[in-house]
Amino acid sequence: MVGTVEMNHGSVNSNGSLHNSSGAEEKLDELRRLLGKTDGDLLKIVGVGAGAWGSVFAALLQDAYGHFRDKVQIRIWRRPGRSVDRSTAEHLFEVINSREDVLRRLIRRCAYLKYVEARLGDRTLYADEILRDGFCLNMIDTPFCPLKVVTNLQEAVWDADIVVNGLPSTETREVFEEISRYWKERITVPIIISLAKGIEAALDPVPRIITPTQMIKSASKSFSLFFFNEHELAAGVPIENILYLGGPNIASEIYNKEYANARICGSEKWSKPLAKFLRQPYFIVWDNSDLVTHEVMGGLKNVYAIGAGKFFILLPILLFYPQKGKPYSAIHNCLLKFFVMFRECPSQAILQALQDETMNDPRERIELAQSQAFYRPSLLGQP
Template structure:
């Protein structure tokens, strides 16, 4: 176990906090087991589905905390087999291993070191599911995790799972959970699902609305929405695993969110709970849209603090406008949304993607699944929000032209990102032209319009007026 001193039975974390691993952890596990109706001798089965950076870290955090209680809990993770690790990544992985004495010793003790030597020399091919067993996530090579129990067969992984962690991108969630449904046909108990996915789709008929990963899971599996939760927050996966202080919210039905918040909470990772499932989930997808543009502006202006602040003012005003369309009490979302946006702009993969596009290191033709980073969720989110807010049935009164327009007409940054990333009508530099347009409204005007509360459309989140 990472950071464990066996003599004291305590986890000593890098930030100096100490957590007792015998008393409180076991008590929290017992409480959750009792709530889920687990009998003595029947372990709680927790399965991560999808092994991107956040999904792998989340599963590894649980393994670090509870993995030693093997008679009470079994923790495993599923990822697709067959993804080869290229030679350059294998060489870098070898450097990471040799720079960490604890990792090096662990691999030697497990008789696993030689295969990394051979891969470094080009004498054998490593696979993503293979290295994950040793604690290496392909999307986060620089941050070794604890060894994980990896299952490459989806049916074997999930058929008897009590808790499923959805670590898949939103673009893959529906397909995988439709397959999972087949394996749950004969189930008597209903599993609990915690979704980590931050992404959305637009559903334009019969009424325009946003479709979130928890809703996709509900439709695909038939699992009641009361048993599906969303967990998100302003955090970077590698930093959380390295015990940087972080917080998150688990959102959903009270029966599950409160005990799960307690179960997941650690000294360095504080988990709060909230009943507003879909709105928090949608906001997690919204900030990815504007993070891509922020990365573009940073690269195109040589990291100009002034230009970045101009962009930030405009993009946050658009996000505030959109939240007022989506949420009845949008003010409650301001803090979480801005915090999540801030961390994504600082170090998130969507801002990084925008930077790399603007620098020419990546091209749009390469798609939105990038080696070493995984899925860039913001690209599909740009398409979803644009398509949704382009519907004239959602029209709002234009503040100056005294006519009704689709909401997207009041979101020039979103419009330009769509024309750059999706239809590719404009080059990346057009994001600066949008910012420098002298006809663009003062951001405060858009916020004032939003705060009149006349734009709220409950149907956008599938809620009744």
């Protein structure tokens, strides 16, 4: 018929892209087989943490596989009780009315009226409430598909097959210690994909860094979980079941189909099939076995970016050197130059370089920075 288009082999995602149902189903079936799933047994995927990247990652999976309701369940956990302030509610209302597809979806779901009331100040919205409608509090301008939201952590994770860590590195250890308590009665081993970027510093027995996957591994050991691993009884989630996914990615750009790539790193047993499962036409995921290097560099990339900006500003600036009576570059006063020029240093030399003008041992400041009293977003009511 003139003026119509038939689409028998695909359907439209909430971000406007098409997915091939048969190809997606084949990838889903392959992963289900690897995890030992039988007919009628749902593959349960849970995102823990609902920041921008964690929410978008769950939305990507929901768009790609959520319509296979008899084979997979995709949910996301976030803390309850975080209210949306009046100015954000007003901006959210503007976003909704600027997007006809979003407006129609909310009206169809009988969810539009509450946003009108919030705009008028007659109602308070909550972060978990708007997440169900496809809005992340950290990324209001990029609506995505509606998500299944759970606010009880035990309910979310106790029988999950795949857990996606979308928490900041500062909260990863604390939350996964709680999760480990709910896994004490588990028989099957979960797979954990960490999206967290960041590292902790440890001082004993020598100065070193701790990555989020190491925090997760350590947290699972602390409650004496026991799984059979290669015919041996092993404590905690085995490291081969903990992976890291990262790359030069911006959440809103990925959901808006701007081309991006990432690597999922860890044991080949899971990195290869998961890379295939996560790969989309505009989001290319490669597998890699080098977990620690990618995770460390994912945590340090922002530090390097700030350092590069600092170098860029300081390079053209000249200061007067009174003792020699001539100018010199301001870059010579930058501590970062020391690490760039002399990177092969023992740990004690690095600590010495970090001493301030009072020559105080930087270990005290590092210990303070790692203490819960210094920075704990959950105490501040942050997501």
